[in-house]
Amino acid sequence: MNALDVAISALKAIVILVAVIQVVPVMIYVERKVAALIQDRPGPNRVGPLGLLQPVADAVKFLFKEDPIPLNTNRLLYTLAPFLSLLPACLVIAALPIADKAVLFGKEITIQIADLDVSLIYVLAIGSLGVYGILFGGWASNNKFSLIGALRSASQMVSYELPLGLATVGAVMVYGTYSLREMVVLQDGTLGGFLPNWGIFYQPLGFLIFLISSFAETNRLPFDLPETEAELVAGFHTEYGSMKFATFFMAEYMNLSTMAGMMTVLFFGGWHLPWITDQQVLDWVGSQNLLCLIQVVTYISKVAVFLFLYVLIRWTLPRFRFDQLLHLAWTNLIPLGLINVAVSAVLMYLMRGPA
């Protein structure tokens, strides 16, 4: 690896990280506008045209707020918690394959920060580290609301990690690889002539389990038990203010976009347009870089659809009770995940091609 490669990696890392962080203000705006639409009120409309500058105003306000550390807190863990929450959210995006490759200065550049062989396991492993930030924050705040919120959050996140993992096992079986990039490459073309060759048509139940678990993993409604406003004030970040609070917020939205990206990659063909192979697009536009641009736009549109689904569900469904939430994971989703793996295995054996 020479200096040019390192420079390219650094540039890719910065560009993709900044792009993912840009999801946060956009999502805050969309969330508030959709909430307003559903609750029949105008929503943010004072700052800038249509209130478009509202997230910027929020960010600036967060930066200029006082950042006190309450007495009676464990100062080290209290300061460390927002850090530990945002860091995994930043790291996990390294494995997401956004597009195939561009050719710049005579070099092929893959639009993915790190092309790991085990990127699926990397995402699952790093993604689950976020629970430490929440647990530390809740415990160190020395507040009953925070402690209960953190406990709920931890048990919810570990419970839903199992169905999430089992749903990805189904996808790994179908593709026969851990590499997210190779999975996307395998989803090119059509299935049976009339369907896109996407993972959801091989693993419909797996996708459903993954979708439900991703709501719980990111602490979103209907599973936002860690921060139920009505009963726990704000849950694990009750004692946090200023930018520390905003950091938890950013981590939540970045995890959301990672989950949406994972669903796109595992079940919805990643950067592929439906029914059209990469080769056809390449023949039409005639340039690898243009193809790469089309792939990036396709990927982002698919992620945006999932993010919008998260927002819609947040503002339409009521919240679960905590024991119902755990029951859903242990008595429904985990057995369903096991059944999904078993049925897929048997079906793959019965429908195996000639050796």
Added chain:
Amino acid sequence: MAELVPIAILLGISLLLCSGILLVTQILGPKNPVPAKLGTYECGVKPEGGAHIPFKSSFYLIAVLFLLFDVEAAFFLPWALVYKESLSEGPALLWAMLIYMGLMAVGLIYILRKKILRLT
């Protein structure tokens, strides 16, 4: 090892970013600590007792169960990786995994029958 270099770079950038935004607000924000602001928030009344109250042991059990089942589920991943290639060699791998899955299901049924998850 070469494919880990970009992750190290990303780690460095993320560390800078995280510490940067947390430091900037320390510098920019006003500093006016008063006792009421630094107290524990409990709906505006004086906090009652310590915050690190005993909590239900079910939370601990869920953590232990997660550990067990996550290790069990982790064994699926290497199996899933080679399963597609092994299809031509007969159903040995399929049977092995179905038996293993049966054992896992017995454990799951046991903990559900024990009503460990009942939090009320």
